[in-house]
Amino acid sequence: EAGVVQSPRYKIIEKKQPVAFWCNPISGHNTLYWYRQNLGQGPELLIRYENEEAVDDSQLPKDRFSAERLKGVDSTLKIQPAELGDSAVYLCASSLDRGDDTQYFGPGTRLTVL
Amino acid sequence: DAKTTQPPSMDCAEGRAANLPCNHSTISGNEYVYWYRQIHSQGPQYIIHGLKNNETNEMASLIITEDRKSSTLILPHATLRDTAVYYCIVEAASKLTFGTGTRLQVTL
Numbered sequence: 001e002a003g004v005v006q007s008p009r010y011k012i013i014e015k016k017q018p019v020a021f022w023c024n025p026i027s028g029h030n031t032l033y034w035y036r037q038n039l040g041q042g043p044e045l046l047i048r049y050e051n052e053e054a055v056d057d058s059q060l061p062k063d064r065f066s067a068e069r070l071k072g073v074d075s076t077l078k079i080q081p082a083e084l085g086d087s088a089v090y091l092c093a094s095s096l097d098r099g100d101d102t103q104y105f106g107p108g109t110r111l112t113v114l
Numbered sequence: 115d116a117k118t119t120q121p122p123s124m125d126c127a128e129g130r131a132a133n134l135p136c137n138h139s140t141i142s143g144n145e146y147v148y149w150y151r152q153i154h155s156q157g158p159q160y161i162i163h164g165l166k167n168n169e170t171n172e173m174a175s176l177i178i179t180e181d182r183k184s185s186t187l188i189l190p191h192a193t194l195r196d197t198a199v200y201y202c203i204v205e206a207a208s209k210l211t212f213g214t215g216t217r218l219q220v221t222l
Contacts, residue, residue: 004157031208042201042212043158056209091157101208102148105157 002026004106006092012112018080021109025073025094032069033103034060034077035091043091049075050097079111087113118202123217126196132189134216136202139183146205147178149187151198152215158201161187192220 005024013019025032031050035043046065048056051072060067064083069075079086089110093103119137126132138147146165150158162169162176164185169176175188189196201215 040214042214043210044212045209048208093157095208097208101146101205102160102163103210104160105150107157 004092004094004104006090006106006109008109009107010110010112012114013082014114015084016081018078019082019111020076020078021090021092021111023075023077023092023106025075025092026096026104028096029094029104030072030097031095031101032075033093033095034067034075035093035105037089037091037108039088046077082111082113084113087111117211118204118213120200120202120213120216122214123219125219125221126189126192128193128220128222129191132187132192132196132218132220134187134189134200134202134218135184136186137184138202138204141182141204142206143182147176147182147185148203148205148210149174149176150201150203150210150212151196151218152201153195153198158212161200163205192218194220194222196220 007022033048034046037043047060047067049069067077089108091108093105095103146163148163149161152158164176178185197220199215199217203210
């Protein structure tokens with residue numbers, strides 16, 4: 001069974017540029033999560049989707065971050081414009097639910113903003 | 115959300131058991147204890163989780179105290195590939211709140 005797929009794995013951009021990250025969850029998983037991980041810290045939740053609905057986006061900086069999961073499968077996280085402080089690893093995770101909340105993570109996208 | 119306390123780092127000799135402690139004194143009755151690990155430059159990897167009873171799988175064992183205020187993750191025969199940051203998390207409402215974890219270094 002394929003795991004969570006993320007692309008790109010690495011991205012280097014200049015500040016004020018836009019950037020987008022893509023995630024394909026494990027097949028059949030209804031819930032999808034985006035996390036941000038700063039250097040030396042644990043991941044922090046940005047947004048959680050149940051199917052197409054964003055059920056928890058309280059930690060998403062809405063002035064510059066946006067996310068979508070239009071068909072309840074793939075998801076895209078966008079930053080526009082990027083700031084130096086956005087340099088981090090962006091992780092996607094998915095879970096089956098239906099009584100099993102175990103989250104499975106992708107490899108992440110390492111973003112460097114210059 | 116219940117918080118967890120873990121030692122920042124631990125060492126373990128290869129082939130020996132690694133016992134990683136975690137305190138979660140404010141855990142509620144319906145909250146699960148989850149353990150993940152993160153090997154350098156990879157995403158977190160699920161290890162095991164439990165509610166009240168001790169749990170064992172192919173990767174590790176989880177021992178939860180009777181009052182549920184602490185737990186221990188046991189890797190029975192640590193190898194160099196087990197070197198990673200180990201996170202103990204109390205899951206609440208499908209939400210994982212990661213701390214800074216324990217950096218386990220397995221040595222020859």
